[in-house]
Amino acid sequence: MSQFTEYKDLIQEGDIALIWISRGNIKAVTIDSKETFNTRYGSFQHSDMIGKPYGSQIAIRTRGTGRFAFIHVLQPTPELWTLSLPHRTQIVYTPDSSYIMQRMNCSPHTRVIEAGTGSGSFSHAFARTVQQLYTYEFHPVRYEQAKEEFKKHGILDENVIITHRDVCEDGFTIKPTDTTSAQFSEEEITSGMKQLNATAVFLDLPAPWDAIxxxxxxxxxxxxxxxxxxxxxxxxxxxxxESLENNGWTQIEMVEIQGRQYESRRQMVRSMEDAMQRCRDIKRRKKEGIEKKQSLIEREENNNTTSTNTEHTQREPFTEKAKFNPFGKGIRVKEGDPGYKWKQVTKIESEIKSHTSYLTFAIKLVDKTRNETLVQECLNETK
Amino acid sequence: MDSSKLDPLKQIALDQFVIITLPSEKCKIVELKGNTSVSLGKFGAFHVNDIVGYPLGTKFEIYYDSETVETIGGDEPVKPNKKNKITKVNIGKVRIVEKDTKRDDGLDNVGNSHNNKELINLGSDIQKMTSDDIEALKKQSTSANEIISKIIESHGTFDKKTLFSQEKYLKRKKQKFDKQFVVNYLSANLLLQYLIDKNDIQRIMDMSEESIGMLLNLANIRPNGTYLCMDETGGLLIYFLLERMFGGDDTTGATGKIVVVHENEHPNFDLLKYSNYSEKFIAEHVIPISILEYFEPRTVEEVELDFKPLSREEVSELKSGAKNTYFRKLKWHKIHLQAIDVATKWVYDGLVVATTLHLPTLLPQLGKRVHGSRPIVCYSQFKEVLLELSHTLYDDLNYLAPTIIETKCRPYQSIRGRIHPLMTMKGGGGYLLWCHKVIPAPEPELIPTESVPNNDKGDTVEK
Known part of the structure; x- marks a missing residue:
């Protein structure tokens, strides 16, 4: 059973789980009751996770400070995997991969060719949906790494075949003599190759025109x-x-996908009236301060004529503590502090992927004939 | 697959809905019935029998010869009684368009100009053929290419145009006179495209292909999952889910189910009528439940008060009329009992929502029966709606990392040497909110020997 194709209820020994520490910090681990997962906030025993349902928050008090720290344990999905995976190469991100899959009508009927495998991010998304994925990697080390990873994730036994190949040089046919994860039937051994019958092709290659x-x-x-x-x-x-046209592909269209993420934030609502009121307040206090000082001085001058005691003149004039401070000036106000009024706003990520790649789509229909006898039979049935 | 039958996933089959792309790039949904004909309005008409059996995606061309005499009423399914004038369309023969390239050969024999400085706008005077001449040509049922080359021949300054504008001119004329059409599988993408072209934006909540595609991936839709869904698009979203889960095939054996919570007495799955799934299949895999039934389910006792199933002996004693009534009631009884399970027992592998109900109150309720670690994806036409929802979910420890996402596809003119983004593209397309259901842990006990911490909030509180 594959962790990537079956829904699991409980976290179990041997599972591959994704540990969510924070956005942008997601780690894959194999659950092992003897292991601990260490973060800078503290150590989490795998044994505390085992038996709990996926999605559980695991909380600890750290020894040193006694602080409350936690993580979430998630079951991997291709999209979460994309956020956590070890980058062997530049990867295809979800806005691109999801559009490509949708546009190519990927379903349990699709047989996909993918070249090259790269970090295997897109391979996982394909494997979830399609009938069969044939993926090709020309780099020997990356081939081995990807093969191991697919095996570990259980998708190699299900619907993924990976082959070590430079598809630009040697094409896509898979033969029993190749370095490949494919298993061959008797028939395929006799015919000398696998029948791929691919219905969707994804080429992430520097020179796709050499492979088309x-x-x-x-x-x-x-x-x-x-x-x-x-x-x-x-x-x-x-x-x-040029290459697609020369090879009989039609309906060629190139598009670009722009994916964006927004942060949910709050901005303080600061009314004009409050701003004016604050000015009035400052002005008033200033004025009162001067007036108080003046009256004090006047009083002291009057006193001076009767008394020689000058202690009182040294005293600071009295100031009221409660300033009108509607915006929390001079205090650290946390965004969303219920003592203030807030407006919900969005902020685009500080760095956006402004260009990933151009996606060039095309369609090919090789055999444009029909089986006349079969058609006649069908028509006869409808009287 | 039964090889003695046409495969409606690969071939043009009878009693199947297909979508036909016209030369004008407009689309038309047609149910193919044997021994009938289909009118494409000004582009002509054809016999269904002539296209059956060819692979889906085949491009056909309508042509006429001396034998064609049959006619069919004009384009009535699209616009009935347009100006109360039902024009008759000649039914032609069809041939396969073998060579289907973008480049236009029609320009090989005419000269062109490097720039347009010699081009003076004389309006329609420049064209020596009158519209009556062109109509006459069309009546003679000449092929589109012949008409177009005659028009070019009679065009006074065609050779003064640049190659670029010549091509544009040709494309415009082709859209007008061509009789070529493509018969395609009615995929969810093309159904969406069709509704967008029909300007049904409001009905489909302004969804774009890229937004739904991303929704399906983020929600981790698989053939065997049980999904909770709200769909205000008349079934379009459900169709996308079904296509992703079953690929148009009733026979995959996959066990996935979609529970659809709806806010009216009856669900609206109008658009599913175009799908090629059988009614039985849809009834098995798409389970509607009203929002009232879902949130205030009846008890088993209440349901059983309404109807008591009879024993086998009692049933066999019923008269045939009473028997039918009994079985109809039994069917409803089972549906009512299932509704209770759906609302109180089933646990969901994902929540997918496209509704205009107030999300900050709705979503935490719908999320309750979603299993931990499973994704929740919410579509909205408006970002502000999702913003409010995201703040609500931030404050709820059952939801991890709500994120607002937008994705946009920018199409290009894809001709060699002249690649550039198209001058106009569709605005809108909506937004997604993505998060995961999680299960908060009780705050752990203090470690007795340690001093009491002054910061109880913890520093990993990051969502």
């Missing part, structure tokens, strides 16, 4: 096939379009 012409051997011929080429530069797009 190899696709004809491995794509389905009796139904529409979608392709998406993922390239950061416009010059690559131009060459990709």
């Amino acid at each position: 012409h190899h696709l004809d051997k491995v794509i389905a011929t009796d139904e529409q096939v979608h392709v998406c080429c993922f390239s950061p530069c416009i010059e690559q797009v131009d060459k990709t379009i």
